[in-house]
Amino acid sequence: xxxxxxxxxxxxxxxxxxxxxxxxxxxxxxxxxxxxxxxxxxxxxxxxxxxxxxxxxxxxxxxxxxxxxxxxxxxxxxxxxxxxxxxxxxxxxxxxxxxxxxxxxxxxxxxxxxxxxxxxxxxxxxxxxxxxxxxxxxxxxxxxxxxxxxxxxxxxxxxxxxxxxxxxxxxxxxxxxxxxxxxxxxxxxxxxxxxxxxxxxxxxxxxxxxxxxxxxxxxxxxxxxxxxxxxxxxxxxxxxxxxxxxxxxxxxxxxxxxxxxxxxxxxxxxxxxxxxxxxxxxxxxxxxxxxxxxxxxxxxxxxxxxxxxxxxxxxxxxxxxxxxxxxxxxxxxxxxxxxxxxxxxxxxxxxxxxxxxxxxxxxxxxxxxxxxxxxxxxxxxxxxxxxxxxxxxxxxxxxxxxxxxxxxxxxxxxxxxxxxxxxxxxxxxxxxxxxxxxxxxxxxxxxxxxxxxxxxxxxxxxxxxxxxxxxxxxxxxxxxxxxxxxxxxxxxxxxxxxxxxxxxxxxxxxxxxxxxxxxxxxxxxxxxxxxxxxx
Amino acid sequence: xxxxxxxxxxxxxxxxxxxxxxxxxxxxxxxxxxxxxxxxxxxxxxxxxxxxxxxxxxxxxxxxxxxxxxxxxxxxxxxxxxxxxxxxxxxxxxxxxxxxxxxxxxxxxxxxxxxxxxxxxxxxxxxxxxxxxxxxxxxxxxxxxxxxxxxxxxxxxxxxxxxxxxxxxxxxxxxxxxxxxxxxxxxxxxxxxxxxxxxxxxxxxxxxxxxxxxxxxxxxxxxxxxxxxxxxxxxxxxxxxxxxxxxxxxxxxxxxxxxxxxxxxxxxxxxxxxxxx
Numbered sequence: 001x002x003x004x005x006x007x008x009x010x011x012x013x014x015x016x017x018x019x020x021x022x023x024x025x026x027x028x029x030x031x032x033x034x035x036x037x038x039x040x041x042x043x044x045x046x047x048x049x050x051x052x053x054x055x056x057x058x059x060x061x062x063x064x065x066x067x068x069x070x071x072x073x074x075x076x077x078x079x080x081x082x083x084x085x086x087x088x089x090x091x092x093x094x095x096x097x098x099x100x101x102x103x104x105x106x107x108x109x110x111x112x113x114x115x116x117x118x119x120x121x122x123x124x125x126x127x128x129x130x131x132x133x134x135x136x137x138x139x140x141x142x143x144x145x146x147x148x149x150x151x152x153x154x155x156x157x158x159x160x161x162x163x164x165x166x167x168x169x170x171x172x173x174x175x176x177x178x179x180x181x182x183x184x185x186x187x188x189x190x191x192x193x194x195x196x197x198x199x200x201x202x203x204x205x206x207x208x209x210x211x212x213x214x215x216x217x218x219x220x221x222x223x224x225x226x227x228x229x230x231x232x233x234x235x236x237x238x239x240x241x242x243x244x245x246x247x248x249x250x251x252x253x254x255x256x257x258x259x260x261x262x263x264x265x266x267x268x269x270x271x272x273x274x275x276x277x278x279x280x281x282x283x284x285x286x287x288x289x290x291x292x293x294x295x296x297x298x299x300x301x302x303x304x305x306x307x308x309x310x311x312x313x314x315x316x317x318x319x320x321x322x323x324x325x326x327x328x329x330x331x332x333x334x335x336x337x338x339x340x341x342x343x344x345x346x347x348x349x350x351x352x353x354x355x356x357x358x359x360x361x362x363x364x365x366x367x368x369x370x371x372x373x374x375x376x377x378x379x380x381x382x383x384x385x386x387x388x389x390x391x392x393x394x395x396x397x398x399x400x401x402x403x404x405x406x407x408x409x410x411x412x413x414x415x416x417x418x419x420x421x422x423x424x425x426x427x428x429x430x431x432x433x434x435x436x437x438x439x440x441x442x443x444x445x446x447x448x449x450x451x452x453x454x455x456x457x458x459x460x461x462x463x464x465x466x467x468x469x470x471x472x473x474x475x476x477x478x479x480x481x482x483x484x485x486x487x488x489x490x491x492x493x494x495x496x497x498x499x500x501x502x503x504x505x506x507x508x509x510x511x512x513x514x515x516x517x518x519x520x521x522x523x524x525x526x527x528x529x530x531x532x533x534x535x
Numbered sequence: 536x537x538x539x540x541x542x543x544x545x546x547x548x549x550x551x552x553x554x555x556x557x558x559x560x561x562x563x564x565x566x567x568x569x570x571x572x573x574x575x576x577x578x579x580x581x582x583x584x585x586x587x588x589x590x591x592x593x594x595x596x597x598x599x600x601x602x603x604x605x606x607x608x609x610x611x612x613x614x615x616x617x618x619x620x621x622x623x624x625x626x627x628x629x630x631x632x633x634x635x636x637x638x639x640x641x642x643x644x645x646x647x648x649x650x651x652x653x654x655x656x657x658x659x660x661x662x663x664x665x666x667x668x669x670x671x672x673x674x675x676x677x678x679x680x681x682x683x684x685x686x687x688x689x690x691x692x693x694x695x696x697x698x699x700x701x702x703x704x705x706x707x708x709x710x711x712x713x714x715x716x717x718x719x720x721x722x723x724x725x726x727x728x729x730x731x732x733x734x735x736x737x738x739x740x741x742x743x744x745x746x747x748x749x750x751x752x753x754x755x756x757x758x759x760x761x762x763x764x765x766x767x768x769x770x771x772x773x774x775x776x777x778x779x780x781x782x783x784x785x786x787x788x789x790x791x792x793x794x795x796x797x798x799x800x801x802x803x804x805x806x807x808x809x810x811x812x
Contacts, residue, residue, distance in 0.1 A: 205686050287684050287685075441598075
């Protein structure tokens with residue numbers, strides 16, 4: 001991530017204030033991390049089973065991991081974790097410990113099928129039985145983690161062989177037809193036309209499904225379902241494109257929602273390269289229970305860290321519901337919180353695609369300078385993170401000609417402030433799902449700006465004490481003030497009070513709460529243990 | 536500005552009939568492709584047609600921009616649109632009318648139904664924040680707003696409307712794939728018809744960028760709002776129908792100029808989708 005805007009301090013930010021902002025974010029986040037460490041969710045437990053090799057779904061399309069977790073919860077509850085009860089039942093069913101080298105995943109999948117039929121009773125063993133079940137679970141989960149490790153090495157090899165994009169920012173383009181077999185040629189065409197990162201947007205509402213659909217899918221609403229098979233098909237297709245184009249084409253999907261932990265595992269297993277994963281998006285924008293979200297988020301990020309996946313956070317969303325000038329500091333606060341939670345989960349800066357967006361009303365005087373100030377503030381606060389810069393949506397009016405101009409200015413801010421990932425804006429935003437020609441025109445726009453002004457960030461040094469420096473200082477100051485209020489009252493009460501956006505989200509409300517449990521004393525999760533030990 | 540009821544497109548002179556169109560044909564770029572584009576333009580009524588730009592995209596597609604003259608006439612007296620048939624009121628007037636005539640708060644329940652997770656439209660109308668400087672319905676003191684958010688099932692919506700004694704139910708539908716917005720709206724209006732007798736039913740209002748405002752009767756709702764609708768228009772309509780003793784029955788079609796063009800609704804095809812889906 002070489003860049004030359006980092007250390008110089010183009011904004012002359014007060015280092016004491018920057019340090020204070022980080023410290024406040026840590027203090028705001030820490031109680032939530034403690035909460036996450038003491039709770040589990042059905043999706044965390046299902047992710048553990050996926051790592052242990054459980055695959056497939058029943059004839060109704062409900063995954064076996066869901067059936068198995070539901071069966072364990074019905075017998076012994078969620079508080080002990082499912083690993084020990086499941087592997088204890090497996091030993092009783094099979095009579096002997098599973099021999100090393102055999103297909104444990106298939107055996108546990110079979111157990112899930114029996115459990116779904118009601119022919120298995122789950123218990124919480126104690127003593128030696130518990131220790132041996134725990135050890136068996138740890139071995140099985142270890143196999144899954146090693147598969148993720150192999151996929152990560154494979155990515156490293158392919159990047160060495162085919163290379164990274166020749167320019168920064170990387171060009172990120174969205175594909176979404178609902179049909180994975182239609183998405184594939186579109187994604188390959190987009191890569192050929194210059195896209196470095198392909199994001200397959202999900203079917204609307206998938207984030208609120210409490211299971212991960214199975215198989216290759218050909219129908220979706222305004223997007224394509226995220227499934228393991230769809231991940232695999234698209235990754236294979238983009239591997240072909242990488243070979244053809246001589247650069248590694250990255251693939252992105254979405255973790256956020258009720259199945260964050262499982263999405264993270266599936267993405268790791270299928271070598272996705274980026275995942276949208278925001279610490280608070282599900283709470284604020286999807287009314288998912290806050291505790292559920294924070295527990296799921298932490299586990300999913302631990303898995304992303306292991307898989308070498310770059311997370312993309314969702315600060316753009318704040319600006320689609322709130323004013324991009326008045327609420328600019330909420331973006332900074334969210335970035336700082338996302339950074340804290342990500343670091344705590346083991347993600348290094350290079351895997352932090354912190355988000356922000358070009359959403360200021362273009363009719364506002366000096367809107368472009370304000371955008372520059374905000375984008376540069378993010379750049380300077382997080383010098384080693386591959387920031388994700390997102391295009392205008394709120395003020396795209398359907399006037400495609402004006403929209404194309406706005407996108408050009410968006411691209412210009414992106415290159416002038418050294419952003420890492422640039423989501424290509426479409427002039428037909430707010431009109432139609434992008435047409436072939438819309439994408440082509442949008443990519444021409446990006447190529448023109450990056451070609452004409454790709455090195456402008458070298459020359460772009462805001463005047464000391466000028467508009468841009470002052471604006472950045474103001475936003476940082478407001479962010480610190482807001483963080484102080486959050487630390488005083490607590491992050492969960494702040495979310496409950498509607499501090500972020502206009503929505504109020506109390507900790508005891510929202511979707512997915514019934515899938516959350518506080519750890520019992522004997523709670524055991526081999527995946528968390530192995531991920532935190534780094535083994 | 537036109538002088539009479541008949542107009543034609545205006546390029547740079549009255550009556551020149553000039554239009555500009557762009558399109559893609561699934562053919563590689565060559566002379567034949569350009570001829571094909573001109574043939575299409577001619578069939579669209581552009582005569583003469585000028586092919587001003589063509590560019591190949593990928594393997595087998597070419598993008599064209601064509602300027603040309605159309606001979607078609609527009610008869611303004613035959614244009615049929617839904618005209619605003621209620622007075623536009625300020626927030627103060629809305630509150631005053633509710634307070635004086637209803638003597639209780641007017642209850643509004645809003646939701647996105649079906650799988651639609653795009654709350655942008657309903658939030659723009661309901662949230663205090665509103666849209667384009669105009670405050671949303673939550674800002675009106677005499678309105679009691681319940682925003683159920685995204686992906687609300689129709690039975691849940693009916694139950695919430697009952698629990699909140701809703702005077703009006705506002706439903707936003709952005710996703711239009713396979714006409715989901717029409718199916719969902721019909722399902723919703725049918726459920727209210729089944730669950731509540733006439734006279735006890737809340738006013739049913741739907742909105743979204745892809746609705747035809749003339750379809751209210753067909754979809755079984757009282758009113759459809761299209762793109763560009765503001766909270767003030769919705770509040771004024773609610774007061775007109777529920778408080779001020781306005782005309783009953785579905786919105787009527789009226790002749791006249793086009794409805795105010797809007798610019799603020801969002802489409803299903805948003806280029807950025809945050810971390811959503």
